Amino acid sequence: MLGVSGAALSSPVTPATPLGRSQKLAFAREVARLAVRSLHAELCLYPKPGLVSPVDNGSHDDMDAGTFMRSLFSLRHYFRKICLAGLNDAPFAQLKQLGIAAETAMLQATRGINTHRGAIFSLGLLCATAGRARAQGTPMTPAALRAAMLIRWGEELAMHAAPAANSQATANKAASIPPSRDGTAEAATAPAQEVVAEPLSNGLRVAARYAASGAREEGALGLPSVFEVGLPALLAARARGATVTEERVDTLYTLMAHISDSNVYHRAGPRGAQIVRDHAESFLAQGGTAHASWREQAIASHHIFMQHRLSPGGAADLLAACCLVQSIAALDDK
Ligand SMILES: CC(C)(COP(=O)(O)OP(=O)(O)OC[C@H]1O[C@@H](n2cnc3c(N)ncnc32)[C@H](O[C@H]2O[C@H](COP(=O)(O)OP(=O)(O)OP(=O)(O)O)[C@@H](O)[C@H]2O)[C@@H]1O)[C@@H](O)C(=O)NCCC(=O)NCCS
Ligand SMILES: Nc1ncnc2[nH]cnc12
Numbered sequence: 285m286l287g288v289s290g291a292a293l294s295s296p297v298t299p300a301t302p303l304g305r306s307q308k309l310a311f312a313r314e315v316a317r318l319a320v321r322s323l324h325a326e327l328c329l330y331p332k333p334g335l336v337s338p339v340d341n342g343s344h345d346d347m348d349a350g351t352f353m354r355s356l357f358s359l360r361h362y363f364r365k366i367c368l369a370g371l372n373d374a375p376f377a378q379l380k381q382l383g384i385a386a387e388t389a390m391l392q393a394t395r396g397i398n399t400h401r402g403a404i405f406s407l408g409l410l411c412a413t414a415g416r417a418r419a420q421g422t423p424m425t426p427a428a429l430r431a432a433m434l435i436r437w438g439e440e441l442a443m444h445a446a447p448a449a450n451s452q453a454t455a456n457k458a459a460s461i462p463p464s465r466d467g468t469a470e471a472a473t474a475p476a477q478e479v480v481a482e483p484l485s486n487g488l489r490v491a492a493r494y495a496a497s498g499a500r501e502e503g504a505l506g507l508p509s510v511f512e513v514g515l516p517a518l519l520a521a522r523a524r525g526a527t528v529t530e531e532r533v534d535t536l537y538t539l540m541a542h543i544s545d546s547n548v549y550h551r552a553g554p555r556g557a558q559i560v561r562d563h564a565e566s567f568l569a570q571g572g573t574a575h576a577s578w579r580e581q582a583i584a585s586h587h588i589f590m591q592h593r594l595s596p597g598g599a600a601d602l603l604a605a606c607c608l609v610q611s612i613a614a615l616d617d618k
Contacts, residue, residue: 300419300420300421301421302419303371303418303419308368308371308372308415308419309368311367311371311414311415311418312364312365312367312368312371312411312415313364314615315363315364315367315411315414315415315612316360316361316363316364316367316411317360318608318611318612318615319359319363319407319410319411319608320356320357320359320360320363321607321611322407322604322605322607322608322611323352323356323359323400323403323407323604324356325532325604325607326532326600326601326603326604326607327349327352327353327356329529329532329533329536329603331533331579331582331583331585331586332533332536332582332586332600333540333560333563333582333585333586333588333589333594333596334586334589334590334593334594334595334596335595335596335597335600336348336349336351336352337349342586342589342590342595343551343589343590343592343593343594343595344595346397347394347397347399351394351397351399352399352400354393354394355390355393355394355399355400356399356400357393358386358389358390358392358393359386359389359390359400359403359404362382362383362385362386362389362404362408363407363408363411365382366379366382366383366386366408366411366412366415367411367412367414367415368415369382369412369415370411370412370413370414370415370416370419371415371416371418371419372415372419373416373419373436374412375440376437376440376441376444377440379408379409379412379437380444382408383404383405383408386404386408387401387404390404400601401499402499402547402597402598402601402602403601403604403605405499405503406499406502406503406507406510406601406602406605407601407604407605407608409433409437409441409503409507410429410433410507410510410605410608410609410612411608412433412437413429413430413432413433413436414429414612414615416432416433416436417429417432420432423616424612424613424615424616425613425616426511426515426609426613427511429609429612429613430506430507430511433506433507434506438504438506441503441504441506442504444500444503444504445500445501445503445504486546486547486550487499487500487546487550489550490546490549490550491546494549494553494554496544496546496549496554496557497544497546498544498545498546498598499546499598499601502543502602507602507605509539509542509543509602510602510605510606510609511609513538513539513542513543514535514538514539514602514603514605514606515606515609515610517534517535517538517539518531518532518534518535518606518607518610520534521534521535521572521573524574526573526574529573530572530573530578531573532603532607533572533573533578533582534568534572534573535603535606536596536599536600536603537564537567537568537572538564538568538572539596539599539602539603539606540560540561540563540564540596540599541561541564541565541568543598543599543602544557545557545560545596545597545598545599546598547595547596547597547598548560548594548595548596548598551593551594551595552592552593552594556592556594559588559589559592559594560589560594560596563585563588563589567581567582567585
């Protein structure tokens with residue numbers, strides 16, 4: 285497991301020579317390019333159960349690959365700006381502001397469809413972290429990146445997660461919402477503490493109704509699904525000689541087996557989440573893409589997910605985040 289403690293924190297950090305403006309700009313441009321490329325890689329991957337790809341729209345009737353292309357193109361300046369913010373040691377409030385502006389740009393590009401909200405959060409955080417690490421002269425290894433993120437923004441990320449866990453307003457609103465599409469209607473479980481006036485997102489609703497975690501908790505814990513689940517799967521597939529497509533498919537299935545995807549809960553409740561986990565676990569138990577007929581199995585899952593309207597969009601975002609960490613780490617080798 286890639287922990288935050290240990291080598292990443294104990295390795296000596298030589299004080300970095302301050303970077304000039306043009307060096308910062310060049311680095312931020314490069315990181316933004318890698319972020320957009322990671323989103324593009326996720327979009328182009330096929331087969332991907334229930335998800336949109338250039339082959340089909342999966343479980344979605346309001347978006348296609350063109351919608352995602354417009355969305356990811358609209359985010360290129362955001363990734364550069366947030367990396368620059370990290371290079372300049374910006375507080376979390378500034379990262380959040382950039383994230384909110386990027387959500388607006390995305391919604392304009394897609395005419396109101398949420399394609400990349402999760403990616404704006406996690407890949408944005410990673411771009412800022414790369415900037416922070418570069419300014420400090422720390423290595424770009426996955427463990428060092430995660431440590432840099434948590435040391436600089438960990439406390440504020442934990443506070444950002446708090447509305448999902450604590451807000452009585454959220455619990456009250458969620459309790460008054462009709463049951464999910466699979467007919468389940470679990471009681472809201474959030475404890476009565478503070479009242480936070482925050483618009484009720486699908487993620488907050490799911491957190492309150494099912495006590496399921498999502499993007500906020502991921503951020504608060506320093507993206508454990510990326511560093512402890514997805515990346516090790518990617519590296520293991522690579523080590524056995526898998527192709528790039530195969531390593532990404534294995535990573536996606538590993539994420540689907542482990543994470544609590546608020547998009548799945550929102551669309552299909554706990555029963556839907558169980559279907560996703562069962563498919564992922566069975567695919568992995570048979571060897572993942574090392575199995576001779578993995579492609580046929582993945583296409584069969586895709587069709588079943590489409591019948592149930594299942595879409596593991598959170599896992600898709602985290603796959604893109606894994607690709608980004610891998611390519612940021614490779615910058616050190618250049
Ligand atoms: C912190 C925020 C991301 C807010 O999150 P919140 O908890 O309020 O939830 P949502 O607004 O619902 O968005 C969270 C998105 O994160 C993805 N996700 C889901 N599970 C996980 C997980 N376990 N780990 C990481 N990421 C996860 C997921 O994104 C994908 O699904 C999207 C489609 O979702 P939805 O809109 O529900 O779509 P439909 O099914 O089509 O819904 P209907 O139309 O049918 O109703 C797709 O976009 C994927 O990306 C969740 O959607 C954040 O909003 C925030 O605070 N932002 C500002 C701060 C910021 O960005 N800062 C930048 C850097 S610090
Ligand atoms: N390819 C994809 N299809 C549907 N939702 C997504 N969210 C992120 N990537 C996605």
